[in-house]
């Protein structure tokens with residue numbers, strides 16, 4: 001076994017290298033930049049046998065990567081925040097053209113105002129674009145989920161692109177000890193890249209993505225929907241195979257001390273690690289709390305979540321994006337849909353925006369509220385869990401009333 | 402006349418849905434004919450997407466993709482690098498985009514492609530407006546031309562696309578016209594042989610958008626060259642060449658009056674335009690002399 005000290009971005013690069021990507025096109029943006037830099041360094045040193053395209057924007061980064069992959073090679077790109085927003089037109093195009101590209105998204109808040117720091121508003125803004133989405137809890141997850149993502153995305157029953165989301169700075173720049181796998185084993189696991197649906201080859205010409213009449217458009221979308229449905233089983237199979245070969249367990253959702261819990265918090269990303277830690281601590285004090293971590297957000301694991309939570313009375317959901325104008329954050333909304341018809345009190349929490357840490361105290365406050373609701377001691381909950389009391393005073397110009 | 406259901410001779414099917422008298426169609430057929438089957442094409446939305454096809458049908462026999470309006474050059478880059486990564490150095494990669502998709506929304510990705518010196522052929526057919534969306538003005542719409550977003554005539558001059566390409570110092574850039582097909586085909590061949598990016602800016606009279614008799618496309622195209630409204634030139638390895646230097650420019654009046662889009666011009670506007678065209682031509686000659 002080989003261990004390396006890697007940060008999240010380093011682990012993403014390691015995975016791309018192990019997947020033998022042949023074309024790289026990436027554009028710098030904090031906190032993703034070190035992925036672009038590291039890949040160009042590997043190509044320059046000859047440690048990665050790939051074409052490096054120094055593109056002039058994220059829109060081009062995704063366009064070039066998707067087009068390159070259509071010629072029959074794995075292509076790589078990565079982005080964050082406004083970079084993802086800029087490429088979003090092509091994000092949809094890559095999915096619709098059924099290009100199974102794998103992209104790390106280093107989560108960072110969308111503007112405005114400017115923030116360099118983590119929340120999930122970037123990845124959430126493209127959650128319905130036809131990409132698989134995985135969320136990492138730690139740096140090992142980045143490597144593991146990236147490697148699995150190639151195999152899942154390229155599976156002939158799926159053929160959908162995949163985003164592996166890692167929290168900006170909390171994971172991208174945090175050094176952890178990571179087990180790095182043997183190239184031969186990864187080669188066997190992922191296999192050579194063989195384009196299976198759409199491709200550009202002068203010996204077997206096809207025209208991709210022409211204007212499609214209403215008679216066919218619905219069916220092509222339906223094919224993407226079926227691919228998403230298929231992905232559920234494929235993900236489970238691939239996770240099993242990954243465990244057999246590499247010895248690391250992974251699952252679509254992780255149920256952490258939920259079985260007898262009076263209150264469960266649904267979380268995703270790096271904060272789920274904190275939530276599990278807080279659950280441990282509170283358990284020591286006899287408080288029955290648990291965590292449901294969402295690893296795969298697309299396809300949304302509604303069946304697994306319903307099965308895991310069907311007997312609960314109180315569930316909290318932590319959204320790391322604001323869901324402006326909606327009744328709650330996107331994760332809460334979807335958990336509600338998954339649990340509809342059941343007699344469960346589902347409370348949505350928004351927090352950790354624009355790099356605000358989600359410390360143990362925040363999580364503990366949520367658990368305490370949920371337990372109070374469970375005991376009937378409390379009716380209201382703190383929707384925006386970490387907002388300051390003087391929120392309406394902090395900028396003169398934004399002051400309403 | 403070809404029978405529509407007969408096997409087409411070239412790389413483009415016989416029946417396509419371009420308007421009668423469309424110069425873009427002539428350009429498309431000729432470009433593909435010169436480049437041959439070992440070519441991959443990227444087409445953005447716009448009138449050239451009529452060749453991408455509709456539903457199950459496509460009009461081209463080579464592989465291709467209709468990507469986004471602004472990323473033709475980016476997609477060509479990706480395809481070229483993907484091929485290179487697999488050791489394929491022979492396949493030609495062609496971007497075929499309109500003026501809007503090139504000089505407006507696609508200029509950034511084109512600039513990137515040229516700066517990186519990607520070996521891609523980029524053809525911009527210029528019908529001088531956004532035709533496919535209903536004749537809106539682009540930055541290639543000439544001074545004075547009326548479009549649905551410049552109803553009183555465009556108040557500013559057009560962008561100089563080959564000048565922009567030359568500023569990137571790419572090995573080959575040229576303009577061409579359907580009135581001079583031999584010259585056009587020769588330039589496509591040169592582009593194919595260029596080791597690095599090449600850009601062809603081809604004038605594409607459009608009877609629908611310019612409002613003239615579809616039978617007159619070639620006449621209009623020739624008149625544009627003879628009046629100096631469209632200059633046939635090449636920028637090759639840092640040197641400018643004017644292909645058909647004109648001793649005397651024909652007056653612009655007849656060219657403008659043949660097209661409905663210039664209907665609103667008064668005599669003094671035409672006189673102003675005449676001065677502008679002559680000045681532009683003279684400056685171009687001077688630039689070519691500086692080689």
Ligand SMILES: Cc1ncc(C[n+]2csc(CCOP(=O)(O)OP(=O)(O)O)c2C)c(N)n1
Nearest residue numbers: 446447448470499500501502530531532533
């Ligand atoms: C991002 C984006 N914005 C707008 C459009 C709408 N659109 C489709 S074709 C077109 C006009 C393109 O004009 P041009 O490139 O000159 O081609 P032409 O139609 O004139 O042949 C526009 C604006 C689009 N497809 N994508």
Ligand code: SF4
Nearest residue numbers: 419420423448607609
């Ligand atoms: S609108 Fe103009 S460019 Fe478009 S197909 Fe018709 S004639 Fe050709």
Ligand SMILES: [Mg+2]
Nearest residue numbers: 499500530531
């Ligand atoms: Mg146009």
